[in-house]
Amino acid sequence: MDDVAGIFARESPYLERYVQLGIASGRVLSVSFPDAPDEDAEVDHELLDRIFDYLSGVEDDFSDVEIALTVPTDQRRALDRVREIPYGDQINVETLARMTSGIDHTDEDDLNTVRTALDQNPAPLLIPDHRVRDGPSAAPPAIEQKLRSLEGL
Template identity: 75%
Template sequence: MDETAGIYAQESPYLERFVQVGVASGRVLRVTFPNEAEDDALPDHAVLDRIMAYLEGVEEDFSDVQVALTVPTDQRGVLEAVRNIPYGDQVNVETVARMTSGIDHTEEADLDLVRTALDANPAPILVPDHRVRDGPSAAPPDVEQKLRSLEGL
């Protein structure tokens, strides 16, 4: 991955908004969907190009993209499990809990932890929280619905 730190953005006709990626030390720090790109955002980055291709219908899992999951450790485990949900598949919060080491899918507090992690996801699309049908997404609702539609969910 490109090691250059910065903010990169391109407009997505499919989402009808920009996709903005923050990168540092070869890792994606954040993916956001603003109506306008930040003034200093640059248009060219390999990960951003891959996201744009995905939004045009190219099946992509982004498993090789390094994401800096700057969330508490217990939430990090949840988000790492979500990264393993295949393109075009959907699961529920309970299944994510089952997929996550150290979390009990029968405990409401652990299910709440899964929901909290999904809501705090710093990199929607790369960590595909839109594939969790009954959990929150960190992406705006209209973006989440378009991502689900794109994958036939």
């Protein structure tokens, strides 16, 4: 996937939406769930295959997938910790704050930094913000609920 670039999308019957990836230099820039894909989107990509396996119930943590995070440092650290939440587990925002270096779980501004990171997550599903039960998700609510249901959350 090192030199791959483009937009890739495939319709998911389970999600009742498309899964669309933006990729540059082999790194994921974005994951979205549009009603219709970008007109230039291609359907074949190995990461889409893995995502569709996941949506069929195959456990995958996607930890080897490189994601190009262009967010402030504190938000990046929080999103990096979200990637460590195991499949089928869930935590709350306070626990995520405790897991994140440089974030004080008792400071409301720091908790808001964590919530902002979740809300602005550029790659929901690959950065599984649906596993943070009391935080916002960057995925649409119906998608977030289906991902939670898939993992038994």
